[in-house]
Amino acid sequence: MKLTGKTYTNVVDMMRGIMPEEKEWCDKLENNIANRQLSRTLFVMRNHAGLSQAEMAHRLGCTQSRISKLESAPSSAISHADMVAYAKALDLSLDITFHPKLNSAQAIKIHTDAIRSHLEHLANLAHSDPDIENGVIDFFRETMGNMLDALAAGARKLPDHAAATAPRPQAKAHAAPRRHAEELVPA
Amino acid sequence: MWKFQTTELYERRIKRLAKNHPEAVSAALANLQSLFDAFARGTPPSGIRSSFIHPEPGGVIAVDQKGGDRKLTKLHAIRIYAFPDNSAGELIAITAGDKDSQHDDIKDCAAFVKQFRKGQTP
Numbered sequence: 001m002k003l004t005g006k007t008y009t010n011v012v013d014m015m016r017g018i019m020p021e022e023k024e025w026c027d028k029l030e031n032n033i034a035n036r037q038l039s040r041t042l043f044v045m046r047n048h049a050g051l052s053q054a055e056m057a058h059r060l061g062c063t064q065s066r067i068s069k070l071e072s073a074p075s076s077a078i079s080h081a082d083m084v085a086y087a088k089a090l091d092l093s094l095d096i097t098f099h100p101k102l103n104s105a106q107a108i109k110i111h112t113d114a115i116r117s118h119l120e121h122l123a124n125l126a127h128s129d130p131d132i133e134n135g136v137i138d139f140f141r142e143t144m145g146n147m148l149d150a151l152a153a154g155a156r157k158l159p160d161h162a163a164a165t166a167p168r169p170q171a172k173a174h175a176a177p178r179r180h181a182e183e184l185v186p187a
Numbered sequence: 188m189w190k191f192q193t194t195e196l197y198e199r200r201i202k203r204l205a206k207n208h209p210e211a212v213s214a215a216l217a218n219l220q221s222l223f224d225a226f227a228r229g230t231p232p233s234g235i236r237s238s239f240i241h242p243e244p245g246g247v248i249a250v251d252q253k254g255g256d257r258k259l260t261k262l263h264a265i266r267i268y269a270f271p272d273n274s275a276g277e278l279i280a281i282t283a284g285d286k287d288s289q290h291d292d293i294k295d296c297a298a299f300v301k302q303f304r305k306g307q308t309p
Contacts, residue, residue, distance in 0.1 A: 001299045007190040011216045014191050018198050029213050033220050040221045047225045047235045068238050072254025150188060
């Protein structure tokens with residue numbers, strides 16, 4: 001059985017790649033998945049906490065069937081109270097934010113700033129303890145590889161003449177021998 | 188970052204299913220996206236439990252159409268079979284089918300995983 005070698009970051013892109021002629025059906029699929037964004041978040045949070053639907057139902061004082069329905073419901077069927085209850089049961093905080101619509105370039109810039117801020121925070125933590133320092137160095141190495149891979153993967157989807165100048169994917173960063181922190185920083 | 192990868196068999200089967208049972212396939216794919224998001228969040232395969240998820244031999248996970256649009260009460264029962272390759276961060280869609288093909292689908296998945304673990308998957 002052969003792998004196609006094609007990779008996708010979500011099911012909609014996957015199906016658009018497999019059935020480009022079925023645009024209307026793929027648009028409906030995209031809407032269906034977008035309409036379940038909240039329920040998917042509830043599903044992901046519960047599983048990440050290691051709870052079964054029955055255990056979650058016990059914490060919320062409802063039936064397992066109610067949890068099952070919530071985790072597959074359209075966003076319009078999930079109330080603020082449902083989200084608050086999930087967050088409380090999983091000992092999480094719930095923040096709702098409104099922000100202007102961003103195009104992809106603006107979103108990347110904002111996320112890059114946020115990533116830079118988190119990386120600086122981690123780098124500062126690395127000064128506190130040798131074990132933390134090693135963990136942070138490993139994380140930086142892995143993240144650098146992943147980010148370069150992501151950039152290269154995006155660039156490979158550029159038109160052919162532009163893709164020639166795209167960065168090439170990096171060897172798996174975690175396979176490299178341990179190095180001192182300064183070596184990770186580009187000159 | 189997790190990614191999907193597909194087999195040629197999956198692409199053939201899902202195309203045919205989507206043509207014959209578009210709503211059921213859409214619902215199962217929405218569930219597959221939920222499974223993918225859980226992996227992307229760092230949840231181990233053994234920790235993901237839901238009524239639409241069915242563990243199969245060899246670490247394969249079958250995802251069905253349950254929980255789709257409840258106005259469509261009688262969706263055709265289909266399953267998408269996927270294998271999480273944790274080391275590569277890939278969820279491999281191996282095949283898809285319905286009740287009639289379930290036995291053969293599971294056999295196909297077992298053969299794929301065996302081949303994959305031997306590193307013989309092209």
